[in-house]
Amino acid sequence: MEPDTLRQIRGAKDLFEDAIEAAAVTIGEVQKKITRQPYRLLARIEPIAAPVRAIEEVHLRITDGVYFSIRLGNRLVGIVAGFALDRFEGRSREK
Amino acid sequence: MSDAAKKTAAAPGLGTTLASIVNGCFGDYLSQRDNGLAIDMAFYQHNRPLSLTPKALREAFPAPTNKLCVLVHGLCCHEGAWDYPENPARSYGSALQDDLGYTPFFLRYNTGLPIPYNGTALDALLEKLLAAYPLPVEELVLIGHSMGGLVLRGACHFGAERGAAWVGKVKRVFYIGTPHEGAALERVGHLVNSMLHAVPHPITALLGDVANKRSQGIKDLRHGTVLDGAAGIAAVPWLAGAQHYMIAGTVTDDPEHLAAQLFGDGLVQPPQAGENVRLFPGVVHMQLAHNEAIYHQIRTWCASA
Numbered sequence: 001m002e003p004d005t006l007r008q009i010r011g012a013k014d015l016f017e018d019a020i021e022a023a024a025v026t027i028g029e030v031q032k033k034i035t036r037q038p039y040r041l042l043a044r045i046e047p048i049a050a051p052v053r054a055i056e057e058v059h060l061r062i063t064d065g066v067y068f069s070i071r072l073g074n075r076l077v078g079i080v081a082g083f084a085l086d087r088f089e090g091r092s093r094e095k
Numbered sequence: 096m097s098d099a100a101k102k103t104a105a106a107p108g109l110g111t112t113l114a115s116i117v118n119g120c121f122g123d124y125l126s127q128r129d130n131g132l133a134i135d136m137a138f139y140q141h142n143r144p145l146s147l148t149p150k151a152l153r154e155a156f157p158a159p160t161n162k163l164c165v166l167v168h169g170l171c172c173h174e175g176a177w178d179y180p181e182n183p184a185r186s187y188g189s190a191l192q193d194d195l196g197y198t199p200f201f202l203r204y205n206t207g208l209p210i211p212y213n214g215t216a217l218d219a220l221l222e223k224l225l226a227a228y229p230l231p232v233e234e235l236v237l238i239g240h241s242m243g244g245l246v247l248r249g250a251c252h253f254g255a256e257r258g259a260a261w262v263g264k265v266k267r268v269f270y271i272g273t274p275h276e277g278a279a280l281e282r283v284g285h286l287v288n289s290m291l292h293a294v295p296h297p298i299t300a301l302l303g304d305v306a307n308k309r310s311q312g313i314k315d316l317r318h319g320t321v322l323d324g325a326a327g328i329a330a331v332p333w334l335a336g337a338q339h340y341m342i343a344g345t346v347t348d349d350p351e352h353l354a355a356q357l358f359g360d361g362l363v364q365p366p367q368a369g370e371n372v373r374l375f376p377g378v379v380h381m382q383l384a385h386n387e388a389i390y391h392q393i394r395t396w397c398a399s400a
Binding site for chain 2: 009
């Protein structure tokens with residue numbers, strides 16, 4: 001495979017990784033904003049305000065956890081793909 | 096293998112096309128991140144960048160002439176945009192070479208970068224080309240499609256400003272479907288983007304943020320920006336000493352049709368009628384880069400004194 005083609009594949013891999021990272025961060029933020037809306041309303045009802053805040057906290061932590069997992073998985077796949085490309089490039093150079 | 100067959104065999108493939116589209120949409124980001132997909136500006140032949148050394152140019156052009164034509168493609172495209180779909184070996188460049196002896200140079204560049212940046216880079220590249228070209232150049236013809244016309248206009252401006260030698264060789268500049276007054280589609284895009292941000296809801300704000308990630312090259316098309324900063328297209332004088340020609344199309348065969356009035360060639364509104372302006376009704380934006388009637392008009396103008 002030509003070096004230019006490999007460079008482009010590596011570029012596509014990096015772009016894909018960047019896009020997933022950016023999407024996970026941005027969508028995560030939006031989801032948290034939307035999640036807070038009903039809790040904000042419910043928290044105005046004094047008798048249930050305290051449990052509502054507790055449930056909201058748990059909900060937001062779970063949301064954070066899900067998006068963190070996506071970002072971590074994305075990063076790991078990116079590292080493995082980068083490693084595979086390095087090996088492939090090394091072999092191509094040897095040939 | 097004949098030259099024509101060689102060109103067909105080495106025509107830009109799907110990977111190059113996808114890379115060009117990604118460059119057009121996010122090219123400034125790719126460049127900032129030093130991403131491998133980012134295209135470096137260069138003249139291309141048989142899908143490979145031409146090295147601008149006398150030896151490499153002599154090998155690439157065994158029978159060079161002292162008349163050159165430079166073809167600059169538009170947004171999200173590559174030099175393959177000039178090829179006729181029914182005969183990929185033919186383009187305005189190859190036809191001008193066969194008919195009038197112009198040696199063609201096809202530019203490929205990152206269309207997502209700011210237009211002023213590409214104009215400056217092309218100015219430098221043309222200087223390098225003329226310095227390395229094996230013959231003294233007597234005439235330079237520039238042909239730009241869509242955004243390519245703005246890049247050419249920028250290159251001429253920056254070259255003239257610093258007194259570059261190549262500028263004096265430019266005899267004709269062809270602007271094909273070039274949005275000198277700005278592209279309506281990008282203006283609509285900007286308006287939609289502003290509206291999305293104006294709505295106080297996280298989802299619309301998210302959509303607005305995503306739309307705002309489009310490249311600076313696309314954003315520059317809104318006003319036809321050629322210079323950095325606040326100076327608009329009006330601040331860029333037409334290159335003195337060269338003839339300037341404008342070619343435009345419309346989406347319908349009848350240029351007076353409402354659709355043609357509203358949408359122009361689908362992306363760009365035609366310029367006002369004038370001596371060096373030709374309208375080709377029924378030829379849509381992308382077809383402007385490879386249309387036989389348009390080529391005949393270009394050849395007629397090039398052959399005129």
